[in-house]
Amino acid sequence: MRRATVYRYSLPMEAGVVLRNQRLKTRDGLLVSLWQDEKTGWGEIAPLPGFSAEDVTQAQEAVKHGLSQWMQGASLTAVASAFSALPSVAFGLSCADAELRGELPDVLSTRCAPLCHGDPNELYARLGALPGDKLAKVKVGLYESVGDGLNVSMLLEALPDLRLRLDANRSWTLAKSEGFARHVAPELRSRIVFIEEPCQTREQSREFARATGIAIAWDESVRDAGFTVQAETGLAAIIIKPTLTGSLNRCRQLISQAHAAGLEAVISSSIESSLGLTQLARIAQWLTPDAVPGLDTLDLMQAQLIRRWPDSVLPVIAEPDLEVVWQSQ
Ligand SMILES: O=C(O)CCC(=O)c1ccccc1C(=O)O
Numbered sequence: 001m002r003r004a005t006v007y008r009y010s011l012p013m014e015a016g017v018v019l020r021n022q023r024l025k026t027r028d029g030l031l032v033s034l035w036q037d038e039k040t041g042w043g044e045i046a047p048l049p050g051f052s053a054e055d056v057t058q059a060q061e062a063v064k065h066g067l068s069q070w071m072q073g074a075s076l077t078a079v080a081s082a083f084s085a086l087p088s089v090a091f092g093l094s095c096a097d098a099e100l101r102g103e104l105p106d107v108l109s110t111r112c113a114p115l116c117h118g119d120p121n122e123l124y125a126r127l128g129a130l131p132g133d134k135l136a137k138v139k140v141g142l143y144e145s146v147g148d149g150l151n152v153s154m155l156l157e158a159l160p161d162l163r164l165r166l167d168a169n170r171s172w173t174l175a176k177s178e179g180f181a182r183h184v185a186p187e188l189r190s191r192i193v194f195i196e197e198p199c200q201t202r203e204q205s206r207e208f209a210r211a212t213g214i215a216i217a218w219d220e221s222v223r224d225a226g227f228t229v230q231a232e233t234g235l236a237a238i239i240i241k242p243t244l245t246g247s248l249n250r251c252r253q254l255i256s257q258a259h260a261a262g263l264e265a266v267i268s269s270s271i272e273s274s275l276g277l278t279q280l281a282r283i284a285q286w287l288t289p290d291a292v293p294g295l296d297t298l299d300l301m302q303a304q305l306i307r308r309w310p311d312s313v314l315p316v317i318a319e320p321d322l323e324v325v326w327q328s329q
Pocket residue numbers: 051113115137167169219268269270271293294295296297
């Protein structure tokens with residue numbers, strides 16, 4: 001016996017969450033819950049506006065279609081993998097499948113690289129309180145690159161045991177990236193673990209790494225058509241955002257290729273709800289236990305869904321309060 005339910009959610013975001021120049025007022029997505037032989041499995045399908053090619057309505061149609069096939073006896077692993085053109089659908093269905101089959105371990109670490117923003121005094125206190133190896137993430141490229149350089153230097157100087165990941169999301173020209181580097185003293189640069197996609201093109205980002213000695217990481221590039229994982233001088237890591245990438249099998253393949261090439265693989269959020277985020281934390285603990293994931297996005301939302309992120313005080317919306325949009329017969 002199999003049963004499937006699809007829910008649709010719309011979670012209010014904190015004011016002022018802006019993604020690729022558009023304000024995100026609510027985070028909309030789907031949850032699937034599957035039942036088979038007394039076991040259950042959940043998955044989240046949440047295309048991210050501005051990043052995903054598919055939207056929630058398209059995803060919903062695909063999910064209904066995929067789950068109908070599963071109800072008729074198809075393997076969900078195969079169904080999920082077939083949705084490679086709709087990565088959010090492939091990822092969410094494969095998570096539900098992995099939970100149902102008992103493949104996705106429950107253990108979860110809440111350790112992730114905190115995103116640095118807001119009041120500097122609060123930020124210093126928060127970073128100062130980080131346990132062990134202090135690792136945090138700073139978004140750059142939103143304002144003047146010189147200001148980014150000064151800001152990053154100030155943080156690294158204030159906290160001598162801090163290491164930073166930076167993320168420029170392909171926003172700099174080579175000239176702007178030089179403006180940044182000019183204001184980060186060479187002796188501070190080794191504490192920048194990597195900067196994600198500093199420049200507008202991959203070639204310019206490589207040039208930035210050569211010129212500055214600061215390592216880079218691929219994020220957007222990992223989702224470019226024809227991308228292959230390859231070791232190169234100056235490249236430290238690849239960032240994997242499963243909701244934008246595809247099935248768990250596809251993510252596992254990228255992770256093994258990265259590890260084989262001596263690169264770090266970093267699991268990162270696409271602003272999923274607490275249900276998806278806790279699954280990402282479990283996936284990170286399972287498949288990339290040595291890499292701190294980039295999952296500090298829960299506080300952009302005003303509520304959690306179904307499963308609580310340990311220690312979060314945000315209210316939790318439970319199953320009876322969710323809108324059911326499809327149910328198997
Ligand atoms: O990676 C993280 O630490 C947090 C997630 C994050 O940065 C992000 C989340 C959604 C969309 C784009 C990005 C980004 O890499 O800029």
